[in-house]
Amino acid sequence: MSRLKRLMSWLTTTDHKRIGLLYFYTAFVFFLVGGLEALFIRAQLAQPDGHVVSAETFNQLFTMHGTTMVFLALMPLTASFFNYIVPLQIGARDVAFPRLNAFSYWVFVLGALLMNASWFTGPLFHAGRLNVAPDAGWFGYANLTSRQYSPGPNIDFWLLGLQILGVSSLAAGFNFIVTILNLRAPGMKMMRLPVFSWMTLVTSFLIITAFPVITVALVLLMFDRFFGTHFYLTSAGGDPVLWQHLFWIFGHPEVYILILPAMGIVSEVLPTFARKPLFGYTVVVYSGVLIGFMGWGVWSHHMFSVGLGPIADSVFSATTMLIAVPTGVKIFNWLATLWGGQLRFTTAMLFAIGFIALFTIGGLSGVTHASPPADLQQTDTYYVVAHIHYVLFGGTIFGLFAGMYYWWPKMTGRLLSETLGKWHFALVFVGMNLAFFPMHLIGLLGMPRRIYTYSPDLGVSTLNLVSTIGAFLIGVGVLVFIWNVWRTRTRGQTAGNDPWGGATLEWTISSPPPVHNFDVIPTVASRLPRWTKTQLKAIPEGAKLAEIHVPGGSIWPLVTALGLPVLALAPLSHRLPFAFVGATIILLGIFRWAFEPFEA
């Protein structure tokens, strides 16, 4: 294949596996970008009165670190596993809407690039500086984000980028709901669904219900900034606290959007390497669903310091404490899964066990936040920074790394090095605890978050230095992982169908799987098809196989996606013609997409 043809085959692909890989590599690059931003932050805070970066740049760094990690790294990394693994686990040939899937990916890339362009486009806006990245924090509280207090293009990049990314997430959410509900292999009843696919389903429902809320919030903000409305401004009867409600009604489900997939991964990895089925499958699934529902009733625990009154504080405190119950139940079920097993400490298993250990700490500090009076001393300090990183790094990222080591052989046909893997785990585990544990104390001793400088009088200088050392250790660990991935391309051991002795359907087919995944769609008769004897029906000798339908590639999802950032250029540059160009591209893309022949 010529180079151009190969490039085109990736630009037009609708194969869920290739899209999964695209999601993985793109999201991993943004994971590195977000990590680099974190290292700049830690370098600045290594000592009091630091001078590594300016106040303005620091404010952009922590805003983009949060935004990048949540929307451009963690969510798309989970999406990469949704894409690659879910169709294989449920015995499907692809997702329900392959071209919509490609559209989701391209919208994600373009939205991410648009938002990150703000690092270099200062001169285009006559800003007097190179970087005009968003700078109001990842939850961008109104009215700081109003045109009056943020006159530059910074917040415009943020709100337009997030609007575009929302389109991607919504499309993907609908796609996976339909896929999981409708494309399951015969016999794959809902209560036989692997837990990872279950958590993907719950997450997708959270996405399609939570993202409309932030979309509305962002539309109101856009109107405030561009058309002079006053939704978040007190001057005409608006209220900045409205933004906080809208943002956290989205924001708390978003936390579960980030953690539930990792819980799903852990629920696959632990049984495989303990050689025992998941303890209390039904309970684990239902507690996941319950967490999904309860996640909607806790948003104001992010707002205890707003002063909503004792009644509201008490109610949201109670609902928040309640959510600890299903979360605790999951942890106990994982422990019971390990109990009595034959634990093989592969790197995937180490990360999964690390998840339990660290997520527990994040959960416990979460309980101290659930108590409003205690939270009044902790919120907006480094204590809450410690909490979110134990949940999202110790939880989500450890879960994702477990998934990477576990499914890498399936996705590429080669096993990652276990020796390098263990170095990776050790460095990240030690680094993470050095970086984030001291933050509990730093916060309790009075250091707020989001400050580019602090006084030596606070007495937290040494703790901050330790934290910075930990952060750089994490960086070294991630470099080891990158080296591991790089050398595995050529030197990795070949995997075969099933290097781990897994129980689920993805391990029945070759690694990487053929385009159509399954020669014959399997018929499933149990929850653990590969661990139950006489499972997969053999194909009768000489049986005539039905023709396999594989959707052809299409360039139109990419074209349609291209229209969105062009559309965003209109408000960004205050030039209306971009809006017409963008809309034309979108309409053209959708039109050609709609009338494209079904088969390639």
Place this chain on the structure above:
Amino acid sequence: MTECWDSSTFDAVSRDRRWLLPLLCAAGAACGGPFPQSSLRPRSDFAGAIDRLFTDIFWWAVLVFILVEGLLLFIIVRYRYREGAPTPKPTHGHTLLEIAWTLAPALILVFIAVPTMRTIFATQTDSPAGALRVEVVAHQWWWEYRYPELGVVTANELHLPAGRTVALALTSADVIHSFWAPGLGGKRDVIPGRTNRLVLRPDSVDTLLGQCAEFCGASHANMRLRVMVEAEPAFQAWVGRQQAGAASVVKGSLAEHGQQAFRRYGCVGCHTMGTMSTAIIGPNLTHLGSRMTIAGGLFPNDSVHLTRWIADPPAEKPGSIMPNMHVPAGDLAALIAYLRSMR
């Protein structure tokens, strides 16, 4: 290690939290002296109630931590893979166990929830009659304090009498801020269009540090504050000095030259200064000389820092609304002399 254990450090950490000391010393942090902005050093009824509640929850968390992590470690050692061991029994679940580990955490949460609710209602009461009222107005990036009953207006340094209940009314002049002096208790957001309240009674004479806790723009990190909790007579004396008019300047002195410069360079456009000007964009400077700090609690109030500050405010404090007025060195020295004489 020994220097970590001097009495000031020991005193800086409340009694039930002294087990923390070795931990802090090990981290080298305690050796920096006491922690003036620590939330573990309650100096009011509000902070004390929070501290007791947090200590309760903390010990419950420690208990669960030891249980879960201990169990995990035990499992890792006991059930590690051994060559030739039989395949584990495929257990799928156990209803009684599930019920047990659903109820146990729920029960612990009841023990946390009850004192939590009590503290919520106990710390959000109406202010009693006779409480000292202070209006706190947050600005980008400094704090204004108004004592309406006393006719005193000052900035960044909040003076409170020990043992008297104080009712703080919090409002914002621009964006959302958060008033936080950990020794006084939890933070409360300061939101445009709303008046938030904090009611508390400082219980001991001390100087506490605090700062804005809600990101509020470029110099959020530089929006600091101090709370001087003083004995009643010392507080009354301070009030007396603040109620007095602006200090008079000696004719022909450097300070008088500075007074003219204060007018000439437009300082009067933003700052209140005695009866000369009543502008309220920047802090009231009538008694600037009596304050310990300048520029939002950022720098000590001495000639060196004052000079550097007025010479180029945005360079000292990013985003500062106070512009560089390009005051020549001669006028600058006079201005400093004048401001320092305004005690």
